Amino acid sequence: MNGTEAGATPPPPAALRGVRFGYEDGPLVLDGLHLEVREGRTLALLGRNGSGKTTLMRLLAGGLRPRAGRVELAGRPVSYDRAGLTRLRTTVQLVVQDPDDQLFAASVAQDVSFGPLNLGLPEEEVRARVDEALTALDITGVADRPTHLLSYGQRKRAAIAGAVAMRPRVLVLDEPTAGLDPEGQERLLVTLEALRSTGTTVVMATHDVDLALRWADDVALLTPGGVRTGEAGELLARADVLREAGLRLPWGVAVAAALRSRRPVPARRPVPRTAEELARWVAEGGSASAPGG
Known part of the structure; x- marks a missing residue:
């Protein structure tokens, strides 16, 4: 099916398909990259x-x-x-x-x-x-x-x-x-x-x-x-x-792992990605459910 047909996912604006590249007289830098x-x-x-x-x-x-x-x-x-x-x-x-x-x-x-x-x-x-x-x-x-x-x-x-x-x-x-x-x-x-x-x-x-x-x-x-x-x-x-x-x-992932090791935290809860999200984790004791969960 063509990606532009109704109901189909449109193709990405840019993509590399099986790309291989190496500079002259040098080894391959990329090989078969998608x-x-x-x-x-x-x-x-x-x-x-x-x-x-x-x-x-x-x-x-x-x-x-x-x-x-x-x-x-x-x-x-x-x-x-x-x-x-x-x-x-x-x-x-x-x-x-x-x-x-x-x-x-x-x-x-x-x-x-x-x-x-x-x-x-x-x-x-x-x-x-x-x-x-x-x-x-x-x-x-x-x-x-x-x-x-x-x-x-x-x-x-x-x-x-x-x-x-x-x-x-x-x-x-x-x-x-x-x-x-x-x-x-x-x-x-x-x-x-x-x-x-x-x-x-x-x-x-x-x-x-x-x-x-x-x-x-x-x-x-x-x-x-x-x-x-x-x-x-x-x-x-x-x-x-x-x-x-x-x-x-990343520090957010490391801190989340440390918190989970000390108290139960739902595995599906996303790791904190900003300082503000980390502060909420700490304030909530690390055990609140994921947003929307």
């Missing part, structure tokens, strides 16, 4: 250094071409001619970790306008997209400021705004909270939630398992044995899988 980016859900990519997170993101965004397997957009394989790459790069936008590797124009507004201008859009449409992106990232006040005079957090936001101006279905972010102070991290997470509410599916690569547990709906753990995917609250409670990926247990 990954779906599900519509409207936040996805965290986790793994040790060298596990292939950056390679995976570049394959999704069209910066690399797989040796085998395929990249799909809405169920259709990507072709690597000009039209196919344009389709891919307007559907999936990648923002790299260091904003200084992405910003190059004289002012913030000029930088954000670069992508839409390259699409050949009318001036009015470009202006509308720039205004929309600057508003979404809360940086309208620095639109005319030279990018090199921005704070690090503002440069991060400007780089993301440039991607948002392309109106992608999927926004891929490489360590977006790295280098930000706690307030800057909180503001960015609020912004990402707002983007999700307007229809953008967000993928974030991170080393921070606590952030992944708190923020993501789904996680993909890159391990030497392949990719493990699942819902964040379930997969990030698997100590065996996390060890395989070279990661530690």
Whole structure:
């Protein structure tokens, strides 16, 4: 049955199907990898250094071409001619970790306008997209400021705004909270939630398992044995899988395990994902039933 027929589940906006990739004169980085980016859900990519997170993101965004397997957009394989790459790069936008590797124009507004201008859009449409992106990232006040005079957090936001101006279905972010102070991290997470509410599916690569547990709906753990995917609250409670990926247990999972070892707690109750949820656990003695249960 075609995924667009009535009653059928639509295909994901982006997917990797049996992808294999290795750099020239090097070993394979990814081999037979399957990954779906599900519509409207936040996805965290986790793994040790060298596990292939950056390679995976570049394959999704069209910066690399797989040796085998395929990249799909809405169920259709990507072709690597000009039209196919344009389709891919307007559907999936990648923002790299260091904003200084992405910003190059004289002012913030000029930088954000670069992508839409390259699409050949009318001036009015470009202006509308720039205004929309600057508003979404809360940086309208620095639109005319030279990018090199921005704070690090503002440069991060400007780089993301440039991607948002392309109106992608999927926004891929490489360590977006790295280098930000706690307030800057909180503001960015609020912004990402707002983007999700307007229809953008967000993928974030991170080393921070606590952030992944708190923020993501789904996680993909890159391990030497392949990719493990699942819902964040379930997969990030698997100590065996996390060890395989070279990661530690999130603090919320560890605290929940400690509480369960001291008093009865319903197994179906989700682990605390934020400090507020942990405080409720402690206040309730750790034994209240799951919300809605």
